[in-house]
Structures are given as structure tokens and as C-alpha cells.
Amino acid sequence: MSNEKQKTGSVLVVGGGIGGMQAASDLSEAGFRVYLVEEGPAIGGRMSQLDKTFPTNDCAMCIMGPRLVEVGNSLNIKLLTNSEITRVEGYPGNFKVEVLRHPRYVNEERCTGCGTCTEACLTRNRPYFEAVEPPVRLDPKDEERVTGIINTYQAKKEYLLAILQDVQAEYNYLPEDVLRYIANRLNLPVSSAYSLATYYTAFSLTPKGRHIINICLGTACHVRGVDRIVERLERDLSISCGETTQDLAFTLEGVRCLGCCSLSPVMTINGKTYGNLTQDGASKIIERIWKEDQ
Ligand code: FES
The missing domain is CATH 3.40.30.10 (Glutaredoxin)
Structure with a gap:
């Protein structure tokens, strides 16, 4: 009976996948204060990586989107991402849980998730590229082909996409050293070239057939x-x-x-x-x- 009195009235849900989001949303609607703990940087889990769901072939995002919004908007749900549980003690109805929150290295209040900071990050790109790696050298034939393409666009970084398209057409894929060479010549972080090359399905980082x-x-x-x-x-x-x-x-x-x-x-x-x-x-x-x- 004494335990009954000491029930906390808040609930902790572990895992921000579709199941965790639904549970958190249902509990919050039922009037509980919910702590949703997710070890990844964002909720959504595996479902956010899917296009369609089995067996109905429904769009995964169409199922998940409303839950994301509910969880994000609910004042009853406290979202703890980048977090892991390190200790649990107590008894049913009154647990004490220790949660370790990992740093995100950005100001969460201001971040819009555009990803530009990753591309422009000096620590990740420039010093690595210049200090650790020697300038990229292509064999003379490749250098001539790639330089010809780059010069067609006056070596302007705004034309990166067009340059990559031409290189893809020339080689049938984007060789890694060529990608680095282009980034080097356009004075861009190598991740800019990689993010474009991996975003569009028209590009391939591995050789393709004729x-x-x-x-x-x-x-x-x-x-x-x-x-x-x-x-x-x-x-x-x-x-x-x-x-x-x-x-x-x-x-x-x-x-x-x-x-x-x-x-x-x-x-x-x-x-x-x-x-x-x-x-x-x-x-x-x-x-x-x-x-x-x-
Ligand atoms: S489903 Fe439309 S072409 Fe195959």
C-alpha cells in the first residue's frame, strides 16, 4: 500500500522507433508525463530508413510522420536523444533512472538540421585534407581529362554538380581520387563533393557496367x-x-x-x-x- 502512494505518475520509454513513439504518444494522451530515451541523434528508428512497409506497401514516412509530430508537439513528452540509460533502481511504479546524455556539439536551440556545419567543419575537412593528406595526384591522362572538364566550368565551385555529372558520364562512375582532386581544385571541402555524389542516385562511387x-x-x-x-x-x-x-x-x-x-x-x-x-x-x-x- 505504501508503494501505491509513492507511484511517480511519469513513465520512461526506451527507444524512439515507431513502437517507442506510439507508446510515448498513447501514454501522454492518457495523462502521463513521458520521458522518451533514444540513443541515436534523432527519433524515427529503422522505419525512417524504409521506403515502403510490409505487407501493405504503405509509405513508411506517411505512417511515421504523424507520430513524429505528436511526439514533437506534446508538452507531456520530454525527448532525450543522444542518450543512454546507465542505471535503473527502484520498484514497479517508482523507478529511478540515470540517463547519460552525450553532447551534440551544436546549439540545439538554433540548429535547423541543414547540415552545412558538417560540410564546412574545419576540423573534419580542411586540416585533414591539407596537413595529413598530400595533394591528390592523378595519372597524367586522368588529370588531363578531369582538368578539361573542370576548366569547361571555369573551375567555379557553383558548377560542382555539373562537373560531377560530366565526370560520371566520362568514367561511368566517380573514382575516389578524382572526387578528391575536384574538391581540391575547386577549393571545397571533400565532404561537399561526397555529399553530392552520395545524394543523387545518378552518381555511383563504384564502377558501373557499360x-x-x-x-x-x-x-x-x-x-x-x-x-x-x-x-x-x-x-x-x-x-x-x-x-x-x-x-x-x-x-x-x-x-x-x-x-x-x-x-x-x-x-x-x-x-x-x-x-x-x-x-x-x-x-x-x-x-x-x-x-x-x-
Ligand atoms: S510499376 Fe510502373 S512501370 Fe513498373
Whole structure:
């Protein structure tokens, strides 16, 4: 009975994934003061990394977004991110929990999450680049090719995206040393080049095949059996979806809806569309292209 009297009336929820957010939101609506502890820098958990959810194929962000807003707006919920629990003591109804909050190194009141400070961080970029690493040297042929592209844009940093597009077209991917060289020449932190190169799916940091197969994994194509065609192509090419053949002839990539669902199942190879595919049909197309290459 004495324990009953000493119940605290506040609740601690561990983990800011979709389950933790829902629990915190329900408890706060029920009138409890909630402490939501998340070890990562932000709530959202695994679901924030997903595009669609199984089995309904619903948009993950559409499910998660309202919970994020509820948790963020609720005056009853105290969010403790970058935090971990180091000690728990007490009894049901009255626990005492010790939480270690890791520093965030930014002013949380002012931060808008734009990420510019990461790109411009002198500690992370400039001294490392200049003091630790020698200036990037390319072999003369590469240097001539890349310098030609850079000079087309008067070596202006505003044209970084266009320069990367041209380099991608020239090499079929963005070699790491070339990326560093470009950053060096444009007097930019190397992370600026990397953040662009990793943001756009049109760029690749690994070599791609001469023929890029984009096979649609969207709903219409899925319903019409694209999975079996993907399996067939993976078998024929001895690679998994997302990989490139050893001879750099083909890269097989899965994409979401190519915008021609009436032709499903559908794929494009170097931009050319092939619709109403069958397993044998897709296999023959690849074989024909491979033979033409020889
Ligand atoms: S779902 Fe495949 S093209 Fe639309």
C-alpha cells in the first residue's frame, strides 16, 4: 500500500522507433508525463530508413510522420536523444533512472538540421585534407581529362554538380581520387563533393557496367511477375540486383515505377524501354546486347 502512494505518475520509454513513439504518444494522451530515451541523434528508428512497409506497401514516412509530430508537439513528452540509460533502481511504479546524455556539439536551440556545419567543419575537412593528406595526384591522362572538364566550368565551385555529372558520364562512375582532386581544385571541402555524389542516385562511387539495366520493381510490375524476371537475369548475369558484372558489361538495378505501368513488367537498358517482358524475352535481350558487344 505504501508503494501505491509513492507511484511517480511519469513513465520512461526506451527507444524512439515507431513502437517507442506510439507508446510515448498513447501514454501522454492518457495523462502521463513521458520521458522518451533514444540513443541515436534523432527519433524515427529503422522505419525512417524504409521506403515502403510490409505487407501493405504503405509509405513508411506517411505512417511515421504523424507520430513524429505528436511526439514533437506534446508538452507531456520530454525527448532525450543522444542518450543512454546507465542505471535503473527502484520498484514497479517508482523507478529511478540515470540517463547519460552525450553532447551534440551544436546549439540545439538554433540548429535547423541543414547540415552545412558538417560540410564546412574545419576540423573534419580542411586540416585533414591539407596537413595529413598530400595533394591528390592523378595519372597524367586522368588529370588531363578531369582538368578539361573542370576548366569547361571555369573551375567555379557553383558548377560542382555539373562537373560531377560530366565526370560520371566520362568514367561511368566517380573514382575516389578524382572526387578528391575536384574538391581540391575547386577549393571545397571533400565532404561537399561526397555529399553530392552520395545524394543523387545518378552518381555511383563504384564502377558501373557499360549497359545499365533498370528493372522496375513497382507495384504494377510486381503484380505481373517481375520478381521471376529479376531472378532470371541475376542467374544469367551471375550477379545480384544492384551489382555489376565482372567484365563491366552490365549493371542490374531495381527501380520503383518507370512510369509506363501499362507495359509492365518493364525494364530499360541505357534508357531504352523494353516492356511486356517474359523471363525468356528479357534473357534474350541481354544475350543479344552481349553478342553485339563482342
Ligand atoms: S510499376 Fe513498373 S512501370 Fe510502373
